[in-house]
Amino acid sequence: MQHSADATVMPGARFVDPKILSRIGNLELLARTVVDGFINGLHRAPYFGASIDFAEHRGYVAGDDIRRVDWRLFARTDRFFVKQYEADTNANFSLILDVSKSMSFGSKGVTKLEYASYLGACLAYLAHKQRDRVGIITFDSEVVNYVPPSAKHFNVLLHTLDRAQAGRRGDLTAPLQNMAEHFKRRSMLVLISDFYEDPSVVLEAVKPLHFLGNDLIVFHVLDPAEIDFGFEDASSFEDLESGEQMPVVPQSLSEEYRKLIRQHTEALAAKFSEHRIDYTLANTAEPLDRLLFSYLSARERLMRVR
C-alpha cells in the first residue's frame, strides 16, 4: 500500500487507511475523525452580514432585545415571543456525487462510491463547520437525489450519502446540465466522479456548473486497479455499466492501458485547469485524510495567490 510509505514521508500526520474508515458506520463520526485537527476552511466568506435564517420562536424573557420580539405574533397571540435565527452562514456548499454503476467498483476493499462518500462527508463536514449551507445531488444518467443546500441539511446529506447506491449507467452531460439550471446562487460545488467519458465531453458537461461564479472542485475517483491495471490472468472483462464482455489478456495490453488512462487523467487535469476548475485525482488506495490534507493545503496556497 502506498499510504504506509507516504505516512513515513509526512511525520505528524495521521493518515487513516480508507479500509479502516469503512468500518466506521457513522459518516459524521467518520468526517470528524478525518477532518478534526486540521484545516482552516474551504473558503473565505463570500458575503458580509449576519445570517437571517429563522430557526424558532421562544418566549420573551427579561433582558431580551425587544427588537427581536415578533410583533406579528404578539398581535395574534397577545404574548411576547422572540425570534431566534440560525447561525450565520457564508456560502452554499453542494456535493455532486456520481452514483453510476461504475462507481461500485473496488479492488481493495473500498469501492469508489464508498470512498467518494467518505470524501464528500468530510468536505461537507468541513463546510458545515464553517456554517456553510450544505446540500447534495446524486446522479447517474439523471439526477437521483437532490438535497438543496441548507444549514440544517448536514444530516440529510450524510443520510443521502449513506443510502447512495450505484446501480445504473452513468452520464455526465444531461444531469449536470439539468442541475446547473437550478443553481441560482453562487455556490461551492464539489463534483466527485470517475469521469469515464472523453475529456472534452466531460468538460462540456461540467462547464455549466462553472457559470454564475460557482466554485467548482472536481475529484476524479479511481481505483488502483483502474490506474495500474494489475491483472495477471487472461479473463473476460465485463463492463459494469453496459454489461458488455470481452476477453482480455492483461499482460498484452496493460502497458497500453496504463498509457491510455494516464493520457486521460492528464487531459482532464489540463482541461479543468484551463477553466480554473480544481481537479484532483483521488486514488481509493490513498488515505482520505492525506488526500484532504494535500488538497486543502494546495487550495489554501492558491487562495493566497488569489
Place this chain on the structure above:
Amino acid sequence: MSFLAPLFLVASAAIAIPIFVHLIQRERKRVIQFPSLMFVQRIPYQSVRRRRIRHWALLAMRCAALLMIVAAFARPFLKQEAAAAAAIGGTRELVVLLDHSASMGYGDHWDRAKDAARSAIRSLGATDKATLVLFSRNAEESMRATTDKGRLEGAVNGATVDADSTRYGPALKLAESILSRSNARKREAVIISDFQRNGWTGSEDVHFPDGYAVSAVSVATPDANNISVPSVTFARAAFSGQERVTVSAGIANKGNAPVADVPVTLEMEGHQVQTQHVKVGANAAASVTFTQFTLDRPIVKGTVRAGTDPLPADNVFHFTVSPAAPVSVLVIDGGTRPESALYLTKALGISTSPTFETEVMQVSRVSPTNFEKRSVIILNDVPFPPAAANGALQKFVERGGGVLIAAGEHTTWPQGETVLMPGTLGPTVDRTAGRGATLGFLDHSHFVFEIFKAPRSGDFSAAQIYRYRTITQAPAPTPAAGQGRAAAAPPQPADRVLARFDDGAVAAAERKVGQGRVIVWASALDDSYSDLPRKPVYLPLVHQLVKYLAQFEPSRSWQTVGQVVDVASLTKARTNWVIVTPSGKRVTSNGPLELDEQGVYEVRPAGGAVEGTPAQAIAVNIDPAEADLTPMDPAELVAAVTGHAATVAAQSPTETTALDLIDAEKQQAIWWYLLLAGLLLLAAETVVSNRLSQGERFL
C-alpha cells in the same frame, strides 16, 4: 477402416472441449467486472483475439488424444484384413452329416433330408466352408471342405440311399475330426437323419469340444408303419436221394397298427413259386411256411417278398440254398471190440449242420486211397495204420485234412511219424483205484471248447476218466536243457494244449501241420477208458472236434449289407473271380469283397467256367435293424456328444458377417493401441501444459 460401434464417434464432438476451454470456457469462468472497458476497447481488438490460442501444438495434442480415445471406443478394424483373414481361415466350418442308410428310403425321408442339406449349405456365407459327409454304417467325406456351394449342392443332389445300416458314431467322429482340423472360429455340425434309435447305443466315445455347435434336423415320421422280412429258415429233408427244403419266412410289423392280408411271395430263381397271405399284429411278427421244394442244382437263389409300404427295401429278403455238403469222416477202428466206434458213429450221425458222412474201417484194411476225399480221419484206439506210414498221413494233413487220435491202450506211434504227434505218448495211467480223473482245465478260447464257455453249457467235471495215456510235451529248448529229454518229441510252435486232467496231465493237444490239424485225445472215445460218451457233453464235443479238424465253414444262405466275404475261402479256389453285383457292376477279385448292395452277387470264375469250381451266389439283405424305424430324440444325441443342449440350426449369412467383423476386430485389437496412444498423449499433454503454464501466467 470400419468401426464396430460407430455411434461412439459422436463423442468425437468432445474435441470441441479443449477448443472451448482454450477459447471461451476458462475466460468465462473468470469474469472480472471492470468499471469501464472504454480504454480496453480502444486497444486494437485483433491483438487480443489473435492471442486466444497461443499453443496450437498443445491444442492439437488434446484433440488428438480425445480423437484416439473416441476411436478406440468405436472399436475400429481394417476391413481388408478381415476379408483376407476370412479368405485364409474361413470364419465358419460346417459339416453336413447326411444319413443315407437304407431306412432313409422310407417315404419322402430322403427328399426332405436332401432339402435340409441344401438349406444348410445355402446358409453359408461367402467365406464359410462346408463338408458333406454321407453316412450309414460308415461315414465318408462326399465333398471335402469347400466354399463352393454349387459343388456342395451337386454332391447332395447326386447322393443316393444305400442299403447299409445306421450308425451315428463313425459319422460324428469324422465330423469332430474335420472340425478339429479347421481353424475357423465357428465350427458346426448338422446331422440330418431319421434318428433311428438302433443307430446309437450310447457307448460311442464321441465328444465334441466346447465351442463346437451341433444341431440336428430330423426327418423321421412319427408312428411309421413298416413291414419287413427279417429272416427265413430252411427245413431240409432227404427224399429219394434228393434234398428237399421247406422255406419259412418271418414277417415283422414294426408299426403301431395291425396289418391284415399281407401277401407274402416266395420266388425261386426269379420265378414266383407261391404267395400266401398273413395277418400281423401291431409290433408283432408272424411266419409263413411255403411248400417244400427239391434242390436240384448246386445253388438255388430265392426271394421272399412281403407286402408294400413306404420302405420297400426291407420287404424283400434274398437267400441262396445249396444242398447240404456232408463232412466225410473215416473212423479207423481196431476191431478188437465190436462197439468201440459205436459212440463215435452215433454221435456223428446225429448232426444235421453239417451232416457227417462216417465210414468205419478196420485198421488192417486201410489203404492210402482211403484217405482221399476225406475231411477227417479218426484213429480210434488203434496202432499207427500201416497205410499211413511213409508220410501218407502227413501228406493228408498237410493238404488240409484233420486227424483225431483217440489214444487208448492200443495206440502206438512210430518214431518216424512224430511230426504229426503233438508230444510223446507215454504209458497208460490207471485211475480206477479212486474216483477217476476229471478234466480240470479246458482251453475255452479254442474253437472246440468255445461253445462250453458260458455257464451251464457243458459240465465236463461229471465225466470220469479211469485210464488215459500220458502225453509228454518237451519244454522249449533252452541252453540249460539236459540231454535226458532228447527222447521227447521236439516241441513245435504250433503245439497247443487244449485240455488237462485234474492232475495236470495233458488231456488233449493240437498240432498244426501244413494246412491241416492233428488233435490227440489222451483217452479213448468209447466207454472203455471213461464214462464221457455217456455224458451230455460228449455229443457236442465230438461234433466240435470233427468240425474243427474238417475246417468246416457253414455255408450262409445270406449275408447282411456291409459284411466282407473272402472270395477265395468262399469258392475254395485260388483263381480270380468275376463278381457281378446286384446293380450290374463287374468286379474281378480273389480277395475280400465288401457287400454293399442289397440283392444277389453272382460269383463266376474269370475266363469262363472251370471244372470243379462252380459258380457261386451270395444273397445280401439289409440289416434287419434298419426295419425298426423307432426314432430317438435328436436332442438326446446332440446332448450326448456335446454335453449340452442342442443348438439351433444354421445361422443367417448376415449374422455370420457381423460375427466375422467382431472376430476381425478382436483379432486386430486396434482399439487397444488407440487407447494407449490416447492416454500417452494425455500424459504428454499434462507435462507440456505444466511446463508452458510455468513459463506463462495465463493460458
